[in-house]
Amino acid sequence: MAKATQVKHILGSAAHAARAFELSVGDDPAVAAEHIARARAHARPIVVDVLRRYPPAPAGGGRVGELIRRLDVSLR
Template identity: 45%
Template sequence: MGAGDFDLTMNELRAVVRFAADCAQELLPEFESVAPNDPRPRDAIDAARRFVDGAPRSNLQRTAAFASHRAAKDVSDEAAQLASLACGDAAAAAYLHPIAKASQVGHILRAAACAARVSELRTGTPDGNKLHDLADRATPPLPEILRRYPVAPSGSSRVAQLMSALDSTIRDRN
């Protein structure tokens, strides 16, 4: 391991994937209402759940993640795009790397940030309650895992800003 790197067990990875999949799962109707015959986001959730349930990481999670991310490009509705991205992120979370780079935080929190953004789109306003509800889902060991990484940068996109807000909320309260 290089400087700043750490251990990450399979059980910890499964906790990260479970959190991401739980956040993404609630968004599936957003995608399926726009593209009811496109199974790629649901396939990504299924691939994530297989890993959570004890299957080894495999190419299934990678290919399902990429396919779900491509599905986001095939719809024009922002909520449907975010839903598909979140589902892909849930499958991709199985490949979180134990390297101390802020970019890795996206594997942990981007699906939740997408869920927060979809909530904003539904209501037309920022929804602090949704952000706190999502942070409440980050039960142990997720906060401890998150603290091994540098803080999420606050980028220019709304999803990046929400991811940064989730990151600080989870780190501060748990």
């Protein structure tokens, strides 16, 4: 069964990396946005195909959850 929480497993590593980069420069949201844009640009069509089988990423999860949702929306 496709559950929204599984989207975290698909996109979570990119979101965690974006957050780490963001924190490494003093909590700059522009750095995370740049990393999310790069992750979006490098995503293969198969990633989009798989994501479309799942509901959108769920609410919550703090800043990483926000980045997951941002990447999810940009890929769909």
